[in-house]
Amino acid sequence: MPEHTVLFVDDDPNLLRSMVRTLRQQPYRLFTAHDGREAVAVFKAHPVDVVVADESMPGLSGSDLLAWVAEHYPDVMRIVLTGYPTTALAIRAVNEGRVFHFFTKPCNAVELAVTIRRALEERDRIRKRTAAPTAQGPPREPSAGWYDFTDPYRPL
Amino acid sequence: MTPLPRPGKEPPHRPNKATPMVQRTHPRILCVEDDRTLARLLHRYLTREEFEVELAFDGEEALARLAREDFDLLLLDHSLPGCDGLEVLRILRGRGDTIPIIMVTGTGSTTMAVEAMKLGASDYIHKGMEGEILQLLTMRVRRVLAEHAHDQAKIRADEALRESQRRLDLTLKATAIGVWEWSVVEDRMSWDETTCRLAGITPAEVPRRMEDYLTSVHEEDRSLVRGTLERHLASREDFQLEYRILRPDGEERYVAVRGRVVCDAQGAPQRLLGVCQDVTERRLAEEELVRQRFLLGERLKEMQCLYAVSRLLEIPGLSVRQLVEKAADIIPRAWTYNEVAVARVRIGDHEAHSANYRDSLWKLAFPVQVHGRVVGAVEVGYAEPCPAGDEGPFSAEERMLLKDVAERLGRAVERSAAEAEARTLRQRMEFILAATKTGMDIIDENHFVRYVDPGWGASYGDFTGRKCHEYFHGRRAPCDGCGLVKALETKETVVYETQLTREGDRPVQVTTFPFQDESGKWMVAQVCVDVSERKRMERELVQAHKLEAVGQLAAGIAHEINTPTQYIGDNIRFLGDGFADLGRVLAHVGEMVRAARGGAVPPERIAELASLLEEAEVDYLREEIPAAIRQALEGIEQVATIVRAMKEFSHPADEEKQPVDLNRALRSTLTVSRNTWKHLAQVNLDLEPALPPVQGLAGQLNQVFVNLIVNAAQAIAARGDDTKKGAITIRTRYDGDEVEVAVEDSGVGIPEAVSDRVFDPFFTTKEVGEGSGQGLSIAHAIVTRGHGGTIRFHSTPGEGTTFIVRLPCEAAAGHACCPEPAGTEGGVPLEVVAGEGRAIE
Numbered sequence: 001m002p003e004h005t006v007l008f009v010d011d012d013p014n015l016l017r018s019m020v021r022t023l024r025q026q027p028y029r030l031f032t033a034h035d036g037r038e039a040v041a042v043f044k045a046h047p048v049d050v051v052v053a054d055e056s057m058p059g060l061s062g063s064d065l066l067a068w069v070a071e072h073y074p075d076v077m078r079i080v081l082t083g084y085p086t087t088a089l090a091i092r093a094v095n096e097g098r099v100f101h102f103f104t105k106p107c108n109a110v111e112l113a114v115t116i117r118r119a120l121e122e123r124d125r126i127r128k129r130t131a132a133p134t135a136q137g138p139p140r141e142p143s144a145g146w147y148d149f150t151d152p153y154r155p156l
Numbered sequence: 157m158t159p160l161p162r163p164g165k166e167p168p169h170r171p172n173k174a175t176p177m178v179q180r181t182h183p184r185i186l187c188v189e190d191d192r193t194l195a196r197l198l199h200r201y202l203t204r205e206e207f208e209v210e211l212a213f214d215g216e217e218a219l220a221r222l223a224r225e226d227f228d229l230l231l232l233d234h235s236l237p238g239c240d241g242l243e244v245l246r247i248l249r250g251r252g253d254t255i256p257i258i259m260v261t262g263t264g265s266t267t268m269a270v271e272a273m274k275l276g277a278s279d280y281i282h283k284g285m286e287g288e289i290l291q292l293l294t295m296r297v298r299r300v301l302a303e304h305a306h307d308q309a310k311i312r313a314d315e316a317l318r319e320s321q322r323r324l325d326l327t328l329k330a331t332a333i334g335v336w337e338w339s340v341v342e343d344r345m346s347w348d349e350t351t352c353r354l355a356g357i358t359p360a361e362v363p364r365r366m367e368d369y370l371t372s373v374h375e376e377d378r379s380l381v382r383g384t385l386e387r388h389l390a391s392r393e394d395f396q397l398e399y400r401i402l403r404p405d406g407e408e409r410y411v412a413v414r415g416r417v418v419c420d421a422q423g424a425p426q427r428l429l430g431v432c433q434d435v436t437e438r439r440l441a442e443e444e445l446v447r448q449r450f451l452l453g454e455r456l457k458e459m460q461c462l463y464a465v466s467r468l469l470e471i472p473g474l475s476v477r478q479l480v481e482k483a484a485d486i487i488p489r490a491w492t493y494n495e496v497a498v499a500r501v502r503i504g505d506h507e508a509h510s511a512n513y514r515d516s517l518w519k520l521a522f523p524v525q526v527h528g529r530v531v532g533a534v535e536v537g538y539a540e541p542c543p544a545g546d547e548g549p550f551s552a553e554e555r556m557l558l559k560d561v562a563e564r565l566g567r568a569v570e571r572s573a574a575e576a577e578a579r580t581l582r583q584r585m586e587f588i589l590a591a592t593k594t595g596m597d598i599i600d601e602n603h604f605v606r607y608v609d610p611g612w613g614a615s616y617g618d619f620t621g622r623k624c625h626e627y628f629h630g631r632r633a634p635c636d637g638c639g640l641v642k643a644l645e646t647k648e649t650v651v652y653e654t655q656l657t658r659e660g661d662r663p664v665q666v667t668t669f670p671f672q673d674e675s676g677k678w679m680v681a682q683v684c685v686d687v688s689e690r691k692r693m694e695r696e697l698v699q700a701h702k703l704e705a706v707g708q709l710a711a712g713i714a715h716e717i718n719t720p721t722q723y724i725g726d727n728i729r730f731l732g733d734g735f736a737d738l739g740r741v742l743a744h745v746g747e748m749v750r751a752a753r754g755g756a757v758p759p760e761r762i763a764e765l766a767s768l769l770e771e772a773e774v775d776y777l778r779e780e781i782p783a784a785i786r787q788a789l790e791g792i793e794q795v796a797t798i799v800r801a802m803k804e805f806s807h808p809a810d811e812e813k814q815p816v817d818l819n820r821a822l823r824s825t826l827t828v829s830r831n832t833w834k835h836l837a838q839v840n841l842d843l844e845p846a847l848p849p850v851q852g853l854a855g856q857l858n859q860v861f862v863n864l865i866v867n868a869a870q871a872i873a874a875r876g877d878d879t880k881k882g883a884i885t886i887r888t889r890y891d892g893d894e895v896e897v898a899v900e901d902s903g904v905g906i907p908e909a910v911s912d913r914v915f916d917p918f919f920t921t922k923e924v925g926e927g928s929g930q931g932l933s934i935a936h937a938i939v940t941r942g943h944g945g946t947i948r949f950h951s952t953p954g955e956g957t958t959f960i961v962r963l964p965c966e967a968a969a970g971h972a973c974c975p976e977p978a979g980t981e982g983g984v985p986l987e988v989v990a991g992e993g994r995a996i997e
Contacts, residue, residue: 010719011835014787018723021730021780056715058835059878083718084710105718109726 004028004120005046009039009065010054010081019052022109028120036060036068043069048076050100050119052112055082055089063089066097074098075126077119081105081112183228183301184208188218188244189260190236194283198231201290207297215239219247227255229301231293232277234261234268242271249276256304258296260289278303331433338366338428340389345369354411354434356403374400374408385415389425392417398435410439454492458557461490465564469571473579477506479568483561484508487536490557496540503532503569514539520550522562526569534562586610593686595664599624601644601678603634612684615659643668643680653687653941663691694937698856701930709862712831716798720791727784727791734781737772744768801827805858815849816857818897818963822886825861833869837882837901844888850895850963856938857963860947863931864899864959871903871957890965894945897961905953914949939963 006028008019016032023030031046033039035057042048051069055062066078080093081103093099100119103112185207189195195211202209210227212218215236222230230248234241241259248255258279259272269280278300283289327333334351338344347355347362355372363369366385373381377399388395398412415430464486468479484501488510491497499510503524516537524532536550536558589596590611598607603623608616619627625634634641639650650668655661667683744765751757801824826839833839850857865884872882885900906914915936939947943963951957 012719012723014791015719015723017783017787018726018730021784022726024776054719056712056831056835081722083715083722084712105715106722106725109729 004049004123005031006116006120007031007033007039007042007048007051009033009036009051009057009062011035011057012054015054023113023116026113026116028116036062036065039065040068043073043076048073049123050077050079050116052079052081052103052116055080056084063092063097066093066099070096070098075123077123079103079115079119081107182206182208183297184210184226185229185231185297186210186212186218186221186225186227187231188212188215188236188241189231189233190214191233197290198293202293202297205294215241215244218244222248222253222255228304229297230255230257231297232257232259234259234272242268242275245272245275245277256300258293258300260293334432336430336432338430340425340428351432354409354432355401356405356407356409372401372403374402376400385428388415388417389428392419392423392425398439408436409434410436454551454553457490457494458553461486461557462560462564465561465568469564469568473575474568474572476503476569476572479503479565479572480506481508483534483565484510484513487534487558487561488512491536491538491554492551493538493540496538498537498539500535500537501532501565502534503565506532512539516540518550520555520558522558524562524569525566526573531566531569534558534565593662593688595684596681597624598679598681599640603640606679639666639668640680640682643670644678646670647678656684663687694941697930698859698934698938701859701934704930709828709832709866713798713802713828715831717795720794724788724791724795727788730784731781731788734777734784738774738777741765741768741772741774797827800824804854805862813851813853816852816854817847817849818857818888818895819843819845819847821854821858822861822888822897825858825865826886829862829865829869832866833872833884836869836872837884840883840885842885842887844890847888847890847895848965850943850965852943852963853938856942860935860938860961861897861899863935864961867931867959868899868901868903868957871901871905874904894962894964897963898958899961900956900958902956905955905957906949906951907953911951915947935961 004027006023006026008016008030009032010016010019011034013034016034020030020032028049031042031048033042036059039051039053040060043051051066053062053065057065060068062080062082066080069076069078078097078099079101080089080097080099082089083105085102085104090102093102100122101115103115185202187195187198187202187209189198189211190213192213195213199209199211210221210225212221215238218230218232219239221227232241232244236244239247241261245257245259248257254276256278257276258281259269259277260281260283261268262283272280279296281289281292281296329350332350332354334348334354336345336347336351339346343365345363345366345368347359349359352359352362363372370378370382381397381399384395384397394417395415396413397415398410400408400410402408411432412435413430413432415428417425418427418429420426465483468474468482468486474482480501480503484499485508487499487501488494488497496512497510498513498516500513501508501524503526516539518541519535519537521533521535523530524534536554586609588594589609593611595612595615596607596609597605597612597619599605603625605619605622605624605627608618608620613619616628624640625631625638629635639652643650647670649670651665653663653665655663663686664684665687667685669681669683671679671681673679744761748757748761748765751761804821804824805828822841822843826833826841865886868884872884875882882902884902885898887896887898887900889896889898915932936947939945939961945961945963947959947961949957949959
């Protein structure tokens with residue numbers, strides 16, 4: 001079992017599927033969610049190390065979600081992947097979401113994969129520096145519920 | 157004796173003897189004879205001799221018939237029973253009967269004959285032998301009748317003469333014609349009474365000699381009278397003369413004299429006969445007539461002068477210089493002695509003389525005033541001295557005339573100045589109209605065009621005096637919705653916008669002002685202001701707003717494009733990698749096939765293949781590759797759809813109006829704006845499949861729809877309810893004239909307080925930076941001004957809002973005079989059902 005978990009949030013299922021394909025050989029579990037509501041559910045059910053979120057989603061927007069994560073799971077590395085970058089969005093992502101990286105669609109998959117790896121390393125460094133168990137506690141097995149609405153990650 | 161029957165016819169009854177009714181052709185004889193044999197004999201004989209003969213047998217009968225009837229002759233027997241012939245004769249003459257009578261007697265007494273002749277018988281015949289008397293009788297009768305006729309003629313002539321004399325006297329008396337005579341030989345005058353009266357003297361004072369008389373003749377006429385007398389005494393011809401005499405009482409009379417020279421047998425003048433008549437009254441009347449004619453001529457000249465001066469007033473655009481010159485030329489002709497009359501006119505710096513002008517002794521001048529200020533003078537003079545006996549060269553009428561002329565000239569100058577000013581103003585106005593590309597016309601209440609400015613005239617021809625609906629449209633009645641009719645009806649200014657189809661659809665704003673002219677009649681002035689510049693700015697504003705709207709949509713559009721782009725690329729890369737892995741597997745399989753042909757496949761090769769298959773995740777690839785291809789194609793389709801919709805959505809701004817399929821426009825608008833509503837609302841399309849196209853600008857109409865759709869989505873978002881999607885319903889309908897597009901949302905609704913400001917520019921309820929407030933204002937402009945449609949809404953706070961756009965199906969551009977009845981200022985009808993809530997913009 002990989003040590004890390006990455007959550008990908010986008011309202012376009014085709015995009016989630018392509019991300020799953022692209023990142024299938026990466027050394028982490030990849031969870032996907034279609035909108036902010038599902039993402040929150042994943043957070044509540046699983047420890048997450050990195051979250052990659054789109055901006056335009058029904059209900060909770062990407063920046064809203066990241067702000068929520070920054071508030072509730074400040075150690076989780078946050079990455080933005082947006083189809084329409086605006087200054088306002090970038091400012092909000094930095095100030096409220098305190099994101100690790102800001103991607104615009106379409107982005108280079110290798111670059112995205114490398115950035116996720118760096119985020120995980122950063123996450124590990126922070127975890128070691130604090131030398132304390134995360135507030136999240138031990139990972140739990142995913143409940144049966146959310147597999148219904150997210151794609152399963154695929155271990156190496 | 158038995159009486160004999162009366163021969164011949166009974167004469168007709170004559171009521172009055174004195175008035176014979178029958179003109180006789182034969183002399184009528186009454187024969188009185190007691191001897192009937194003789195009587196019949198006489199009767200037969202005389203009748204044969206063409207006399208008409210009546211018989212009487214005694215004196216009484218004869219007298220009675222003579223009293224009743226006319227006879228020309230009485231043949232009277234002397235011896236008659238009873239009253240005898242002499243007695244009859246006596247009685248007849250005694251009663252004044254003058255009938256000629258021939259006495260017939262058998263006795264032949266001379267005494268009796270003398271007695272008969274004394275008593276007035278005309279002849280006397282003795283009846284001896286029968287043949288003798290008969291022969292004699294005819295001759296005697298004829299002679300007596302002839303004598304009697306002669307006597308009668310003489311009596312009538314004497315009477316006529318007396319009557320003539322009497323009439324002459326009366327005539328002379330009545331006409332006051334005097335008769336005089338001058339004996340040339342004796343130099344002696346004799347006058348009748350009338351002549352004396354005429355001269356104012358008594359018969360005793362009649363001058364004896366001609367020279368004495370001549371002293372009473374007016375001294376100016378004396379030589380004329382003397383000369384005439386001498387000349388006619390020499391020529392012996394009649395003469396006729398009028399001259400003045402002075403009566404002793406000093407009165408002057410005119411007399412007319414006709415004279416005739418009477419000569420002796422040797423031709424020497426003996427007498428001068430003359431008649432004279434007082435013709436003073438006639439002469440005075442004649443003189444008065446001449447004077448009146450003269451005065452009439454003077455007045456006529458004055459009238460002509462005034463008329464000519466008045467005509468100067470009517471010449472448009474006459475300068476003061478020209479006025480002065482013409483007046484100086486006209487005025488002298490009106491004066492009594494116009495051949496020597498001169499005139500000088502001075503107004504301001506301008507002065508002019510009549511052609512023959514020279515400074516004169518006799519002058520008459522009046523000042524010329526303009527607005528009560530003396531600016532010059534008009535002066536008339538005579539270039540020659542005043543004729544002797546003329547009381548003064550200028551009559552009162554001429555003074556009045558000059559005063560009139562001076563006044564009229566003053567008015568002409570006033571008018572000329574006013575005209576010059578009006579001309580300047582008009583030129584200035586027309587320049588301004590031309591410079592600002594403004595057209596103007598004035599139309600009276602009967603729709604006749606009274607004025608067209610030159611700019612209009614150049615573009616459309618001068619239609620002054622025509623009716624505009626006839627001139628432009630060949631219609632008999634004004635066009636529907638004509639601003640002119642409305643302005644005349646309501647007496648209020650009407651403003652509308654239209655396009656001038658004859659000037660390449662130049663956009664204009666027509667303002668129709670009603671006003672009353674000086675006589676109180678209603679007119680309208682139509683001012684047609686070019687709004688090309690404003691329209692251009694409006695277009696730019698629309699375009700600018702379009703960019704804003706596109707900017708709003710850009711987020712969604714970018715997302716809609718970039719997301720597929722992301723996964724299309726990723727999928728293709730995946731396919732590439734997967735194919736590389738599969739390639740290695742296939743290469744190994746190929747080697748194995750060759751090895752198998754060469755003998756046996758080494759077992760380690762099979763193990764290698766198994767390892768490769770696992771490494772290349774062949775099962776996974778077989779599962780994922782079709783999905784990746786399918787999803788990539790989906791993504792490509794999504795991008796293509798958006799790009800197509802974008803292209804439809806953003807038509808160029810300045811294109812021509814074209815038929816627009818509103819259903820399609822709504823669909824593409826929904827596509828490009830999808831990102832704004834897809835997370836918020838379910839969109840329901842209720843589109844009329846048989847919707848006719850409208851003539852319009854697709855780009856602008858899309859802009860209207862995107863505003864309505866985005867607003868609808870925002871109104872739903874404003875509910876703040878994330879749990880339940882709202883609904884946007886888009887309906888299209890066609891009612892035969894217009895196409896209706898309704899965009900209904902289940903949003904918060906528009907509060908009543910702001911409902912009348914919804915279409916105001918820059919009005920917004922959004923935060924600063926979220927919206928410029930131009931959206932609905934521009935949508936309104938596009939629908940009403942750009943397309944001649946209407947846009948309105950009704951809203952129930954808390955339940956939703958419906959915006960309704962109606963567009964004419966055949967949006968034909970009208971003419972200036974009868975535009976499509978587009979809304980006037982702020983004239984969009986608002987149907988607002990609103991309470992509490994938030995405005996959607």
